[in-house]
Amino acid sequence: RRATEEAERGLPARTSDGHVVAIGANVNRPDQVPLALREGGEGVGLMRTEFLFLERDTPPSEDEQFETYRGMIDALDGRPLIVRALDIGGDKQVAHLHLPHEENPFLGVRGARLLLRRPDLLDPQLRALYRAAAGGGDLSIMFPMVTSVGEVSALRAACERIRSELGAPCVPLGIMIEVPAAAIQADSLAAHVDFFSIGTNDLTQYTLAIDRQNPDLAAEADSLHPAVLRLIRQTVEGAARHKRWVGVCGGIAGDPFGAALLAGLGVNELSMTPRDIPAVKARLRGCELSALRALAERALAVETAQQVRALDSLS
Numbered sequence: 001r002r003a004t005e006e007a008e009r010g011l012p013a014r015t016s017d018g019h020v021v022a023i024g025a026n027v028n029r030p031d032q033v034p035l036a037l038r039e040g041g042e043g044v045g046l047m048r049t050e051f052l053f054l055e056r057d058t059p060p061s062e063d064e065q066f067e068t069y070r071g072m073i074d075a076l077d078g079r080p081l082i083v084r085a086l087d088i089g090g091d092k093q094v095a096h097l098h099l100p101h102e103e104n105p106f107l108g109v110r111g112a113r114l115l116l117r118r119p120d121l122l123d124p125q126l127r128a129l130y131r132a133a134a135g136g137g138d139l140s141i142m143f144p145m146v147t148s149v150g151e152v153s154a155l156r157a158a159c160e161r162i163r164s165e166l167g168a169p170c171v172p173l174g175i176m177i178e179v180p181a182a183a184i185q186a187d188s189l190a191a192h193v194d195f196f197s198i199g200t201n202d203l204t205q206y207t208l209a210i211d212r213q214n215p216d217l218a219a220e221a222d223s224l225h226p227a228v229l230r231l232i233r234q235t236v237e238g239a240a241r242h243k244r245w246v247g248v249c250g251g252i253a254g255d256p257f258g259a260a261l262l263a264g265l266g267v268n269e270l271s272m273t274p275r276d277i278p279a280v281k282a283r284l285r286g287c288e289l290s291a292l293r294a295l296a297e298r299a300l301a302v303e304t305a306q307q308v309r310a311l312d313s314l315s
């Protein structure tokens with residue numbers, strides 16, 4: 001069994017009737033890329049760049065960031081790399097950025113909101129990314145915690161300004177869907193971006209009004225809550241209207257049943273912690289797309305997360 005799983009790691013997540021779901025890895029550090037590939041990742045669906053800023057006394061310079069991104073592109077050897085711009089604020093605090101204290105940091109100047117207020121952080125990161133893209137490879141840039149079309153327009157304008165200054169190639173620009181407003185307005189946002197990646201960790205937190213770090217509420221913070229699933233469905237439909245692809249890079253993508261449900265909802269790519277990849281691939285390979293779609297319909301029709309989970313034994 002172990003040997004079979006080993007051999008199957010390199011195979012795509014293709015259902016028995018030929019539908020392929022792309023499988024990416026979430027990495028926090030560049031040195032995790034080899035592990036991601038060994039586990040069967042087909043690329044990096046989420047590189048969390050926060051970790052380049054943590055555990056040090058100053059922000060990484062543009063050149064340092066360039067070396068990091070370029071090294072990852074090279075290590076991936078033509079496979080896709082989605083780098084998420086700095087997502088600081090909320091649970092991730094960095095002393096050397098000198099951010100003001102906030103009463104409710106999860107509802108504060110976080111992600112895209114911070115990037116738009118701090119060109120000293122955004123510009124060097126974008127310059128490093130476009131310089132890395134100029135060397136070839138399959139790089140995309142993604143922005144966290146986006147809430148509005150206005151933010152997307154401002155972020156795109158920053159990208160275009162820096163790209164043209166450098167004479168660099170265009171790269172796909174995507175956004176995280178992790179705020180309910182973004183899921184609800186997915187049809188509007190999709191007109192302005194190349195792809196979506198749903199951050200179900202935060203989308204669940206903001207939809208259910210449950211602090212994702214509160215251990216007393218951990219059992220209730222279930223990304224398979226029907227309210228969250230409806231927002232995922234709305235995001236997929238909004239993206240489809242503009243022929244954009246949709247990924248999920250929150251923790252539920254790495255849960256085999258969650259992955260099956262997400263594929264049934266029409267999600268095109270799943271990105272997860274490397275060690276979760278083999279079991280997710282194995283699960284999807286044992287399914288038929290029509291059954292996954294039927295599972296998703298049933299999940300959308302029940303009333304509670306427990307009832308959604310109970311569908312696992314039936315599927």
Ligand code: PEP
Binds near residue numbers: 203
């Ligand atoms: C998410 O919110 O689901 C996500 C992938 O981003 P992070 O966990 O880094 O907030």
Ligand code: MG
Binds near residue numbers: 178199201202
């Ligand atoms: Mg998030």
